[in-house]
Amino acid sequence: MSxxxxxxxxxxxxxxxxxxxxxxxxxxxxxxxxxxxxTAERIQKYPEMYHFRPLRRSRKLPGFPEPSxxxxxxxxxxxxxxxxxxxxxxxxxxxxVEIMTEPEKxxxxxxxxxxxxxxxxxxxxNTHRKFHAEKADDKIRPLGFKCPIPKCKVQCDxxxxxxxxxxxxxxxxxLVYETMQFANWVDFERWKDNLEYTTNSRFVLxxxxxxxxxxxxxxxxxxxxxxSSLTRCPRPPTTIRQxxxxxxxxxxxxxxxxKEVYGQVHLRGxxxxxxxxxxxxxxxxxxxxxxxxxxxxxxxxxEEQILRNFRESYPSTDRRFYIRPYExxxxxxxxxxxxDTMEESEHVENMRKTKRRxxxxxxxxxxxxxxxxVVDMDVEVVGEExxxxxxxxxxxxxxxxxx
Numbered sequence: 001m002s003x004x005x006x007x008x009x010x011x012x013x014x015x016x017x018x019x020x021x022x023x024x025x026x027x028x029x030x031x032x033x034x035x036x037x038x039t040a041e042r043i044q045k046y047p048e049m050y051h052f053r054p055l056r057r058s059r060k061l062p063g064f065p066e067p068s069x070x071x072x073x074x075x076x077x078x079x080x081x082x083x084x085x086x087x088x089x090x091x092x093x094x095x096x097v098e099i100m101t102e103p104e105k106x107x108x109x110x111x112x113x114x115x116x117x118x119x120x121x122x123x124x125x126n127t128h129r130k131f132h133a134e135k136a137d138d139k140i141r142p143l144g145f146k147c148p149i150p151k152c153k154v155q156c157d158x159x160x161x162x163x164x165x166x167x168x169x170x171x172x173x174x175l176v177y178e179t180m181q182f183a184n185w186v187d188f189e190r191w192k193d194n195l196e197y198t199t200n201s202r203f204v205l206x207x208x209x210x211x212x213x214x215x216x217x218x219x220x221x222x223x224x225x226x227x228s229s230l231t232r233c234p235r236p237p238t239t240i241r242q243x244x245x246x247x248x249x250x251x252x253x254x255x256x257x258x259k260e261v262y263g264q265v266h267l268r269g270x271x272x273x274x275x276x277x278x279x280x281x282x283x284x285x286x287x288x289x290x291x292x293x294x295x296x297x298x299x300x301x302x303e304e305q306i307l308r309n310f311r312e313s314y315p316s317t318d319r320r321f322y323i324r325p326y327e328x329x330x331x332x333x334x335x336x337x338x339x340d341t342m343e344e345s346e347h348v349e350n351m352r353k354t355k356r357r358x359x360x361x362x363x364x365x366x367x368x369x370x371x372x373x374v375v376d377m378d379v380e381v382v383g384e385e386x387x388x389x390x391x392x393x394x395x396x397x398x399x400x401x402x403x
Contacts, residue, residue: 110122110124110125111125112125112128112129112132114129114132115132115140116153116154117143117154117155117156117157118154118155118156118157118161118162118164118165119156119157119161120157120158120160120161124157128140142155143155143156143157144156144157144158144251145157145158145159145161145162145251146225146249146250146251147162147165147166147250147251147275148166148224148248148250148251148252148253148274148275148276149166149170149274149275150275152169152170154169156251159220159251159255162251162253163175163253163270166253166274172253172272172274174272175253175270175272175274176270176272177268177269177270178267178268178269178270178271179266179267179268180266180267181264181265181266181267182264182265182266182267183263183264183265184263184264184265185215185260185265187265188258188265188267192219192256193286195271196286199271200278200280200283200317200319201221201222201254201273201278201283202221202222202283202284203219203220203221203222203254203255203256204219204220204221204222205217205218205219206218206219206220213259213260213261213262214259214260214261214262214263215258215260216258216259216260217258218255218256218257218258219255219256219258219269220252220254220255220256221252221254221255221273222247222283222284223247223248223252223276223279223282224247224248224250224251224252224254224275225247225248225249225250225251248275248276250275251275252273252274252275252276253270253272253273253274253275254269254270254271254272254273254274255269255270256269257269280317280319280322281319281322283319285319285323285327286319289319289320289323290331292320293306293323293327293328293331294331294335296309297328297331297332297335298335303325303328303329303332306323306328307323307325307328310323311323
């Protein structure tokens, strides 16, 4: 029996991806003629292009990838073919890329020679210096980011300017920017909770908005004062609040800037805190700890038992060790308010069932049958027929209307 491969040439240069030999790969020119045409001529030739939605050009942010348009789809009957190759990735593990270099330098960052404040551009600095030239210092509002280093009175106009000031002026070279990518918001929230637990910190939402590509959010350190509280006019002290605020009167270098690009979540931020120590006892309670306290209250445990149980069960490096009595009372009052709301809603629902409308056909003078609405406002109606008193009242009203 002859060999079936005897008439074929076996080559060592074989590319299985192309399913052909390397020497036989040929380049062909396109058979379709390509004509150069301007946009105006193309719109004049194809008027239906006016109905296409223009792709809005988004604002460029440093450190974030440029958003690409959503994948085009072709509907063939009931089938939908997506013209985009999806990358194979694990949705539970985030792709982390740490940039261990210096933060991006502020373009045209300028310092005011009169007061020493930092600005992100010379244009803003010139506007600020006009008030100094006019000797109108009362019109100069404080900037939103105060330096967290003690004995430093410098103020900055943005988070990036503040980080640049701390890194350059106070020689804090450990201030670096990190970028990460997550498959969705659930993975980001899971990573954020783990970061807060391991570093004894807390990031709170300070701003957010929706764009064409998704949601954009910004988180800052819990102990830092936001811009609005720093620039607002001081209020007179009040005696209503018994406890002092846990927040500082300065800003913090740690922040998280989140941008959603067609489902994927891109993070850029600084994870290094500055200006405060690890104040674990002053952090707010997490949702997990609040649920544990609520479950103990539902089981009937008292306030003293809950405090003693947490302090004996957890070490001093855990937030549960520092639970205060007023925090347990706040959760108890919230449970009582929710219980009252549920009881009130059940009572309203029972009243609706009691005061329901019924349609009953009643005979008037044995010749005419009229369909009327019978409303029982006081007694819950059992059955489908109206009582004798209701029939008499309705018959009298119908007779008066007929006459």
